[in-house]
Amino acid sequence: MSSEFLEHVRRMRPVVHTITNYVTANDCANLLLAAGASPIMADAPEETAQIAAMADALVLNLGTLSASKKEAMLLAGKAAAAAGRPIVLDPVGVGASDFRRDAAGLLLAEARPTVIRGNRSEIRALLTGETGERGVDTADLPVHGAETAQKLARQTGAVVLQTGEIDIATDGERVLQIPGGSELLCLVTGAGCMLSALTGAFLAANPDQPLLAAAAAAETMSVCAEIAQKRLRTGEGNASFRTRLIDAMCSLTPEIFRKWRQEA
């Protein structure tokens, strides 16, 4: 099923306008290219509305946020919403500062994202509005609960794609659990950012089923991570894993996808 969603991405080659942090922008762009999408990174308020209106999806990533990026995201978000384009919000480190929390609140209200993709602490911080997290990947939360994600989905009207030891996607009612993945993803900066960018591509190519598209993006990423981990050689670590992760996306066919899942 997920393999069909990927196939749609490869066929459509959606242009994904990605307003993102400078730490992982390169990986996001190469992952999108590997998936068959066409990234455009642009974050100046002078141009984001024009670009977002023409692109097939918009991804808003709060990493290395600035006042200028915030304004650019707001303009892009409104333009994309007006044009009926899917929008992904990645609230990177939203619990780390009031600045990010307020920006996330503004974007939730004004751009009304189709999907929110974050880890458990980010999803919780979005819901509670609490800041004070010490990092961007805090992981000291109970694993299995989907309640916070469901509440946020109901509150915002967005699909919530929450990643962690177990990834879940929920529209507030249904909760899909995405199997598989790799612990090595925690050792790669931007694993979450890449998934958010990929989700933008999946939404563009599968516009009628945002919940399933988000889950399919996560499963596709999980399969790539499993393949990458299996291909790691002795002495290789997180940097090689990152390379092999993007490589795996590049050569992932529906056949490989289905076969991988059947064998898993």
Next chain:
Amino acid sequence: MSSEFLEHVRRMRPVVHTITNYVTANDCANLLLAAGASPIMADAPEETAQIAAMADALVLNLGTLSASKKEAMLLAGKAAAAAGRPIVLDPVGVGASDFRRDAAGLLLAEARPTVIRGNRSEIRALLTGETGERGVDTADLPVHGAETAQKLARQTGAVVLQTGEIDIATDGERVLQIPGGSELLCLVTGAGCMLSALTGAFLAANPDQPLLAAAAAAETMSVCAEIAQKRLRTGEGNASFRTRLIDAMCSLTPEIFRKWRQEA
């Protein structure tokens, strides 16, 4: 012939001031180092004039453009022009927004670049001033025509290095066709940015022959891409290709270069 131009770069070790986007800045820096050049990335209006005046070449790349970067480029461009340094303009995504189009026009008028390096849609957008492109790598144009590039060269006085299925370099009169390359370059973000940065190094080390230097930079990149592609192993994709591309530049000697071309 191109191998001699590269040899000059390795001997001179030119300092290349690169004002570029944050998506591919790392790759541009590593490629310049691999080629024997010395990159300096600086994009604050407070310092770019000072740095450009001391560097051996200036590269202006419109990716992730901002108002601040635009001002920084203008100041650097004027300083480099006043000091007689070669300037490369890479109009990334110039057809995607009015903001980029206007910035490109300003830089063409004020900095008078030595070389303009872009893909076919960017070269066309520079000439026509039309915006509305949906991506940064639109490729739905006729392949063989050099007329647009020649017109732009005549209009601006710059050498135009237009990349695509077939790369060409033209000063408006002569048209050089650069053989070879790899289709995988389309799957790597920043392949064009890297070539533009490399062109800056080639111009610095071969200042009297901008047309030939630009063509030599493109041929050098093509040879590296061919070597990288040949070295790819089963299961490797665009991320490994990027690594192998920079690696190939790092170990490219005039002998390897000549031998590779003779065997091709």
Next chain:
Amino acid sequence: MSSEFLEHVRRMRPVVHTITNYVTANDCANLLLAAGASPIMADAPEETAQIAAMADALVLNLGTLSASKKEAMLLAGKAAAAAGRPIVLDPVGVGASDFRRDAAGLLLAEARPTVIRGNRSEIRALLTGETGERGVDTADLPVHGAETAQKLARQTGAVVLQTGEIDIATDGERVLQIPGGSELLCLVTGAGCMLSALTGAFLAANPDQPLLAAAAAAETMSVCAEIAQKRLRTGEGNASFRTRLIDAMCSLTPEIFRKWRQEA
């Protein structure tokens, strides 16, 4: 000894707030993750004080400096200093412009860094206040002299970690010479930035011994570079070396560390 300092990093998992350039931010983040630390990259003046106060260490890197980053660094530096957190200053290219020199001076005075990590030309430029360097990695200075570094350490009260053919760490009195390393580090953009980020993690986890912690960070990096170089295969260059460098950090155990040094 250095292996114990690394062990402390892996046990503590310090959050390292890194305000750095966009050229090498990705490598810094992945190296920190590989070392067992938790990076947070944030550079907006609106949030850096809040984040720095909660993080375990602060790293200030002057690459691709901007007016906004300068302000963000100043606010973060004051907050980190007030909270008693260790601070690393990496004066990238400080000799290249008055703008960077003045920012470095301001940060030295206001944030009072625990460690200054730079190459020889940067350390000299910090001491003399002279600008006019042509690059960020100028290396035409006498190799063995530690006098400049010692003077700067005495003047600022910081430990100075000066890298080059031979790395040294000094608190103004003692001078530690760090053995080993690899010449290939000169061909990788961000090798110095990565070491500065790593030094932040080492200071956080070994707060009482800044001189030894800085030296241990440098030795750890040297060991990783030696391992990476040994693992390079035919045809691989600086890009693969970078990958293998981070990989080496990822799989470096105290046992591997000690064994490597004994065999060296």
